[in-house]
Amino acid sequence: xxxxxxxxxxxxxxxxxxxxxxxxxxxxxxxxxxxxxxxxxxxxxxxxxxxxxxx
Amino acid sequence: xxxxxxxxxxxxxxxxxxxxxxxxxxxxxxxxxxxxxxxxxxxxxxxxxxxxxxxxxxxxxxxxxxxxxxxxxxxxxxxxxxxxxxxxxxxxxxxxxxxxxxxxxxxxxxxxxxxxxxxxxxxxxxxxxxxxxxxxxxxxxxxxxxxxxxxxxxxxxxxxxxxxxxxxxxxxxxxxxxxxxxxxxxxxxxxxxxxxxxxxxxxxxxxxxxxxxxxxxxxxxxxxxxxxxxxxxxxxxxxxxxxxxxxxxxxxxxxxxxxxxxxxxxxxxxxxxxxxxxxxxxxxxxxxxxxxxxxxxxxxxxxxxxxxxxxxxxxxxxxxxxxxxxxxxxxxxxxxxxxxxxxxxx
Numbered sequence: 001x002x003x004x005x006x007x008x009x010x011x012x013x014x015x016x017x018x019x020x021x022x023x024x025x026x027x028x029x030x031x032x033x034x035x036x037x038x039x040x041x042x043x044x045x046x047x048x049x050x051x052x053x054x055x
Numbered sequence: 056x057x058x059x060x061x062x063x064x065x066x067x068x069x070x071x072x073x074x075x076x077x078x079x080x081x082x083x084x085x086x087x088x089x090x091x092x093x094x095x096x097x098x099x100x101x102x103x104x105x106x107x108x109x110x111x112x113x114x115x116x117x118x119x120x121x122x123x124x125x126x127x128x129x130x131x132x133x134x135x136x137x138x139x140x141x142x143x144x145x146x147x148x149x150x151x152x153x154x155x156x157x158x159x160x161x162x163x164x165x166x167x168x169x170x171x172x173x174x175x176x177x178x179x180x181x182x183x184x185x186x187x188x189x190x191x192x193x194x195x196x197x198x199x200x201x202x203x204x205x206x207x208x209x210x211x212x213x214x215x216x217x218x219x220x221x222x223x224x225x226x227x228x229x230x231x232x233x234x235x236x237x238x239x240x241x242x243x244x245x246x247x248x249x250x251x252x253x254x255x256x257x258x259x260x261x262x263x264x265x266x267x268x269x270x271x272x273x274x275x276x277x278x279x280x281x282x283x284x285x286x287x288x289x290x291x292x293x294x295x296x297x298x299x300x301x302x303x304x305x306x307x308x309x310x311x312x313x314x315x316x317x318x319x320x321x322x323x324x325x326x327x328x329x330x331x332x333x334x335x336x337x338x339x340x341x342x343x344x345x346x347x348x349x350x351x352x353x354x355x356x357x358x359x360x361x362x363x364x365x366x367x368x369x370x371x372x373x374x375x376x377x378x379x380x381x382x383x384x385x386x387x388x389x390x391x392x393x394x395x396x397x398x399x400x401x
Contacts, residue, residue: 006400
């Protein structure tokens with residue numbers, strides 16, 4: 001399972017469970033929002049990843 | 056010409072999988088496929104030594120095996136080192152590739168092996184050595200040995216080696232300058248017209264291809280799963296203990312997060328030359344989501360977070376290298392009993 005901001009690269013090499021991350025510089029973060037909101041975003045991305053692995 | 060030939064336990068006649076743990080053995084003269092190889096190489100060539108080793112022993116003791124084989128080849132005063140053919144046998148292919156590459160670089164004599172393009176050894180070593188495309192059918196032994204012998208003869212005589220297609224070896228990704236009559240534009244239009252007409256044509260560029268990766272089965276019960284975090288974003292402990300290069304990395308590291316609830320930027324640095332690292336430096340959870348994984352672990356959503364994460368730097372790296380590291384990481388995760396991996400990529 002891969003979380004990446006560079007989806008086309010991951011698709012090209014054949015990765016089959018993918019979640020689009022939030023930017024190259026912070027795949028599972030966001031420097032522009034509060035710490036609390038950032039953690040919520042991170043949790044959402046990780047939960048998406050876990051959901052993909054159960055399919 | 057003196058030839059040393061390497062075989063695994065099966066082709067060397069020791070036995071099947073039950074003999075895969077056998078260490079390196081040496082025989083005078085040709086054994087098994089070596090007899091036909093010797094014939095095909097011609098009367099001036101003699102297989103002086105055959106080295107036989109079990110596949111498991113070879114993979115598990117690769118450094119010791121390589122040192123031992125180099126010594127034997129040197130002692131035999133070999134003019135040519137041959138390994139295989141290996142067809143689809145993965146361990147045999149990887150070891151044959153490694154031994155050929157080592158003999159070529161340390162002893163500077165021609166080397167040749169053969170395996171199927173799908174053999175994991177092919178991707179790892181095709182850039183460094185000539186690997187005859189054996190296909191996956193062991194019944195083609197004579198045909199494969201014939202091509203190996205022909206190519207080996209050319210290598211020993213320092214003759215110009217033709218294209219992969221002409222000689223029957225796996226493309227090494229080498230580009231050779233050549234004088235041609237027609238300009239690139241003319242050749243391109245010619246190819247295009249052939250394509251439009253549905254005629255066969257051969258491109259001068261071979262794009263990199265990726266074999267489909269089979270999708271691993273779904274996790275049946277996440278609440279029992281051991282999850283591991285992996286990143287190619289170059290996050291390493293301060294001081295970069297494994298000296299993981301920031302570009303074209305040849306190494307990866309396994310780093311403890313035991314008892315840690317939240318990664319602290321003061322403990323880590325980033326060895327990756329391909330993105331602005333300031334945000335991850337401020338808070339490494341932005342790359343390796345440890346804080347969230349701990350919450351999910353405490354809530355019982357996942358069974359357990361493995362107490363180490365894997366890291367390397369994914370930038371400007373030859374495929375042979377990244378494939379090797381990927382295989383090593385997967386083997387490590389298997390050994391650790393990991394059920395699921397979340398890989399975060401910049």
